[in-house]
Amino acid sequence: MSHDHGLPPKSSVSRWFLTTNHKDIGVLYLITALFFLVFGGVLALLFRLELITPGADLLGQMGYNQAVSTHGLLMVFWFISPFAFGFANYLVPLQIGADDLAFPRLNALSYWLYLFSGLLMGVSFFQGTTFAGGWTMYAPLNTPAYIPGEGLGATSVVLALIMFTAAVTLGSVNFLTTMYRMRAEGLRMRDIPIFSLSINLTVWMMLFAFAALLAALMILASDHILGTTYFQYSIDGTTMATDADNPGASLLWAHLFWFFGHPEVYIVFFPALGVMAECFQTFTGRRLVGRKWFIISMVLVAIQSFVVWMHHMFLTGINLPIKTIFMATTIGISLPFDLMVFSLIYTMAKGRVRFTTPFLFSLGALILFIIGGITGVFLGAIVLDYQFRGTYWVVAHFHYVMVAGATALFGGLYYWYPKITGKMYNERLGQIQFGVYFLGFNLLYFPMFIAWETPRRVFVYPESLQIWHSMATVGGFILGASFLLMFYNLFVSLWRGEDAGDNPWAYATSAEWAVSSPPPLENFPGVPSYATGKLEFLDDETVAERTERASGAGHGHAATDGGTAADGGAVTTRAAATATAMEPAHETAGEEHASHASFWPFLVSLGGFVTFLGLSGVRTGSVVYLSMAAIGGLVTFGSLFGMTREPFHAPEMAIAERWPFSSVEKMKLGMWTFLASDIVLFGAFIGSYAFVRVAYGWTAWHHDLIPAEHVTMPGLINTYLLLTSSFLVVLAMVAAERESKRGTVAALVGTFALGVGFLINKGLEWQHLFHIHSEAFPNGWNLSTNIASSTFYLTTGLHGAHVTIGLIICAYMAVRAWNGAYQGDDRAIEYFGLYWHFVDIVWLFLFPLFYIL
Amino acid sequence: MPSFVLSHTAAVFPLHGGGVRAPSEVFAQIFEVFLLLGTAVGVVVVAYTMYHALKYRDDGGADPYADKVERPQMGEMPTGGSGGRKVFYSFSISAIIVVSLIAWTYSQLLYIEQGPDPAQTDALEIDVEGFRFGWEFAYPNNHTTNTLYVPQDRVVRLQVTSRDVFHNFGIPELRVKTDAIPGQYTSAWFTANETGTYEAKCYELCGSGHSLMIAEVRVLPQDEYESWYNGTEGSTGSGNQTAANGTETATESADLAAPTASAAPAATAGGVGA
Structure with a gap:
């Protein structure tokens, strides 16, 4: 089987740059x-050393702040979730x-x-100082005004997080499409092993939570690089609370961050x-007690995780009714975990418990x-x-809680x-390591409860707390x-x-243990099926037979050559998603070998x-940067095209x-999920504007901040x-369906022309607003003028970037249509259409918000 | 356990000098109950877990439950095991404990939120402004200091904001804490029953000097406070104060709109008391 997949052996370094195989x-x-x-652990050890005695004698003040901030960021973003997704991938x-x-x-x-x-996060350490404002990155400490020196390291961290978020979003789209389209025959969603189920719920949360984070980070990066003023509450230099230019600045960040941040807790913990x-099932030799309720609990938590974020903000002055609601949702979300804990405990009953590593x-x-959960209930009592x-x-x-999750992952x-x-x-x-680990863990974190009066x-x-900190x-x-x-x-x-051997653990049941260790490149000796209620591997003949039977149900499409798309260097990741979602798919069901290598x-x-x-570093104007x-940008653009x-x-x-998406084709499902996260992205931008x-x-805004020259007509x-x-x-x-090449090309070119018209019109409008000279706005109305101009340019600019990416795809498709593509198979155009219609609908929200109200 | 909780609720309103129950007492009481109950629950659940793990450990001999339970088979479709009822019983007990505990604290939250009845207590209103890296306190006569002076046994209402980044103002021993957010006001109140010197700290990372952002808090006997306060009269104040002597009641928590300009602190940094 290992021929013609284009993948060098594992001993070859080049394989690891080329491979697209999930294992x-x-x-x-x-x-x-x-x-x-x-990396994150060494930083932690550094500041734990610092904390042996009170005083900053080892790292210095900013060194200490950098260490605690990047420790948090590295562990939460670059260690724990990706570690879990290593298992998820495999x-x-x-x-x-x-x-x-x-x-x-x-x-x-x-x-x-x-x-x-x-790596970009790592590079930030060498650009003067890296980010030092805590992993929660509260505003306005996260803006350049409060970052010592040039602050390029902090900007790199923000950009690194954007890049990470792009990776997560693509991963979420991929996993969801996989799990809804590629389960073995007979395996309903509820039947997949509990680890895979936990990943399914995790990626659902990721899809939406990280989109909100992406919005927060894009806005922050824009404040850093383009000079918008979202997170700056004072723009003209006055610092009076009564005369703030943007009184919502700090809380805007807190809301955006925690809307992401609380689901993130479960995103981190669910895979664990x-x-x-x-592990409990395998090493107790028992099936998970109350499996159904365990799953229902997880689903409840996943949904509810989006309505608890304000419990991180109880002291920000939110009113009592809202506090009460968030107290209730917080307590509510803790209860399903009680059930899951008891389910695990009772799974041991009548078991054959083996204390393996x-x-x-x-x-x-x-x-x-359990300890983390109980101490969390303390936090649910608002007075405490x-x-x-x-x-x-x-x-x-x-x-x-979080390192308990990591503990389970090390078990994994x-x-x-x-x-x-x-x-x-x-x-x-392994057992000795567990002993040392468990001892070290409790010696590290338990004294923190005793020394809890120490501020973070x-x-x-x-001095009285020194013994606990030393411990x-x-x-x-x-x-x-x-x-x-x-x-x-x-x-x-x-x-x-x-x-x-294939299966070293007695009572393991899931399919990974039914194949060799490590599994072959294409995983299974035949096509896996649970149709009989038990895992079987079907040979090609049986598969062919069943495919024929099912062909009426619309399986096994004819070959598609729906190649389209390319990029727009500016917003590379968005484009990447679009490009790959439309990658040419030669689906000749099983006839051809799957590819496993790509350098792109x-x-x-x-x-x-x-x-x-x-x-x-562009804001320094440095030629190097x-x-x-x-x-x-060129490399990205070129390789996306490649x-x-x-x-x-x-x-x-x-x-x-394929329930519940049996009638939604793979690419279309990918596009749908991607657009779902895009909705949250725009939702967060629009929400930020409203906030x-x-x-x-609301009304003073229009009066104080917006020039009379900002008229409705260009938007209309x-x-x-x-x-x-x-x-x-x-x-x-329609033209492609009717196999009218000229019609297809004409319509695509028309779309392109109208889109370009949109951008030109917008360009003229912006140009005009930048350079107005009125009494209220003697220096024009640009990105940095005030918070209204910031929201206007950034939100409609994000939309404009979406239009630009759409136009690049559109131009590419027009050329392909000219060469005869899509005739009789309009699916590629449909996927592009989904994206394009979405971009239009977004505009229908932006137009009234930014031009009329 | 319930009788224990009851004995505490009976002691909810011990009156102190000044007739006001201090937030520190509310906190101490709830924390104590939570600690005791939390420890008890923790010990029981962890012990129960370990009991299960050890009781059913595989000692290498024959499976004692071979004829009672069916072991999972390779490649089987995942299903749940038996014993779901016990899970529900345990879950219900835990849910009752958690929900009743939180519900009990809710009445205390209302007290902390609304504060003692303003008609009965002549609250002292102080504006607090955080800056990198210190605190400025503005008294009703517009006098500003960097040390907080408050009288013993009197309700002190704080209106807290920041002039630069997000801070958090807290006096740990007096159990008062609130965010200091630029562009916003938050409020908090406390009373100190004991005279002495305390520390106010910053609880939100705010930059290089965050660790050292500490202000002194002096709780003085009422007469000493009065004489200190009278000595400050007119020294920095603008004289057109409408909220003199704290008769104006604080507005609800943090309004997005700023309060009246007269309540805003003087913008001068430092102060006589520093």
């Missing part, structure tokens, strides 16, 4: 995440019976964007919960989580929360290591040392370990890295369970232009 990428994720664990396709993820190149792109975003459930870590994680706010109680609590590493490597590690050493992120604390520091080093044991054990076992994802990400590094931005032109085969499964405007005073004309262009896309589809 290889899973391994890359795991190793990279462990690297960032060490195991979800295996557990649900798929060959790979739905969009393998997109998956590789996610990984490389993740790696390069982390999934691992715990898997993975089980020890899972059980340890459960106990730590007020006093715990900003103290070590919070620090201790969330480390007990020991659980699946034999599957991934084919080798067994030294069990005794300070290096000065009362924590010692615990930190013990915890760190335990990882040396783990790395040693797992590294040496690659060579010295005994062969693990690496190149696109490298280009993105250089672009962002350049962007971090400017040329990096330009060159990086990626679109590359023939890459990712066949759809001949037979698969700062209400904070300023643009509304007509866009609506007409949407109509033309529909005509292009």
Whole structure:
């Protein structure tokens, strides 16, 4: 099977740059995440050393702030979730019976964007100072005005986070499409193993939560680079609270951040919960008690996670009714976890509990989580929360929760290591590591509860608490040392370990254990099916038979050559999503071998890295930074184009369970999910506008901040232009269906022309507003003039960027249509149309908000 | 356990000098109950977990439940195990404990939120403005200081804001804390029953000097406070104060719109008391 997939052997370095296989990428994720664990961990050890005595004698004041801030960012973003997604990449396709993820190149792109975003984070340390405003990045401390020096490092961190978010969004689209389109026959959504289910819910939360974060980060990056003033409450230099230019600035960030930040807690914890459930089932030899309720609990938490964010803001002056509501939702969201905990406990009853390393870590994680949960209930009582706010109680609590999650994931590493490597590690050493780890963990975090009166992120604390802080520091080093044991054990076992066999664990049930260790490139010896209620591998004949039977149901499409799309260097990631969602799909069901290699994802990400590094310094006007931005943009653009032109085969499964999206084609489902996150992105932008405007005073806003020259007419004309262009896309589809080449080309060119007209009109409008000379606005009305101009230019600018990307795709499609593409198969045009209509609908919201109200 | 809770609720309103229950007492009481109950629940649940893990451990011998339970098979469709009822019982108990605990604290929250009845207490109103890296306190006569002087046994209402970045003002021993947000006002109140010197700290990372952003808080006997306050009269004040001597009641928490200009602190940094 290993011929003609174009992938070098694992021993070859080039394989790891080329691979699009989910297992290889899973391994890359795991190793990279462990690297960032060490990175963030060393930073933690540095500031724990600092905290042995009160006073900043080791790192200095800013050094200390940088260490705590980047420790948080690295652990939350670059370690824990990607570590979980290493397992998700490796195991979800295996557990649900798929060959790979739905969009393998997109998956590789996610990984490389993740790696390069982390490298950009690393580079920020060398640009003077890196970000020092805490992982929560509260405004306005996160704006250049309050960042010492040039602040380029902080800008790089913001851009790195944007790049990371792009990786996450692409990953979410990919996983959702995979899980809804590629399950083995007979496997309903509720039947997939609990780890895969936890990933499914995690990516749903990611899709929406990270879109809100993306909005926050794009706005922040714009404040850094373009000079908008969203997070600056004082623009003209006066600092009186009574005369603020943008009184909503600080709270806007808090809302955006926590709207993301609270689901993020569950995004981090759910995969760990999934691992715990898997390990409990296997190592107790029992099925998960109350599995159905366990799943329902997780679904409830996933939904409710979006309505608890204000419990991070109880002291910001929100009124009592809102506090009460958020107190109730917060308590409400804790209860499903009680059920899940008890479900795990009772799963042990009448079991055959074996204290293997993975089980020890899972059980340890459960106990730590129980402590984290109980101390969290304290925070649910608002009177207590007020006093715990900003103290070590919070620090201790969330480390007990989040690092409990990490504990379970380390259990997962020991659980699946034999599957991934084919080798067994030294069990005794693993158990010893658990002992050291558990001791170090509790010695590190438990004293923080006792020393809870210490404010967070300070290096000065009362002498009386020194004993507890010293203890924590010692615990930190013990915890760190335990990882040396783990790395040693797992590294040496690659060579010295005994062969693990297909399934080293009694009572393991999920499909990854039914194949060899490591599994073959295309995962299964035949087509996996649960149609009989038990896993079977069907041979080609049976598959052919069943496909024929099911063909009436619309499976197994004819070959599509729906190649379209390219990029727009400016908003590379958005374009990447669009481009790949439309990658040529030669679906000759199983006939051709799937492709597994592409160099483009690496190149696109490298280009993105250089672009962002350049962007971090463009405000200095430095030639080096400017040329990096330009060159990086070219590389990104070029490689996205290369990626679109590359023939890459990712066949759809001949037979698969596809509820509830059996009638939605793979690309279309990908596009839908992507647009869903885009809706949240625009929603967050529009919400931000409404928030700062209400904070300023809805009517005073118009009177004080907007020049008379800002008239309705250009917006009205643009509304007509866009609506007409949407109509033309529909005509292009009709023409393609009727196989009228001229009609298709004409309609696409018409769409393109109207879109260009939109941009020109907007350009003229902006040009005019930039240079007005009125009494109220003697220096024009530009991005930095006031908060109204910032919201206007950035929000409509984001929309304009969407239009530009659409136009590039449109031009590309027009050329292809001229060469005869799409005739009789209008699906590619339909996907583009979905995007284009969406962009139009967004405008229908923006026009009244920014021109009429 | 319930009797324990009851014995505490009976002691909810002990009156102190000044007739006002201090936030620090409210906090101490709730915290104590939570600590005791939390520890108890934690010990029980963790012990219960360990009991299960150890009782059902595989000792290498034959499966004692071989004829009672069916073990999972490779490749089976995932299903749930038996024993769901016990999960629900345990869950219900935990839910009752959590919900009743939080519900109990809610009445205390109302007290903290609304404060003691303003008609009965002659509250002292002080504006607090955070800046990098210190605090400025403005008294009703517009006098400003960097040390907070307050009289013993009198309700002090704080209107807190910031002139630069997001801070958080807290006096840990007096259990008062609120965010200091540029462009916004938040309010909080406390009373100090004991004279002495306390510390106000910043609880939100605000830059290089965050760790050192500490202000002194002096709780003086009422007469000493009065004489200190009278000595400040007219020293920096503009004289057209409408909110003199704290008779004006604070507006609800943080209004997005700023309060009247007369209540705004003088913008001069530092102050006589510093």
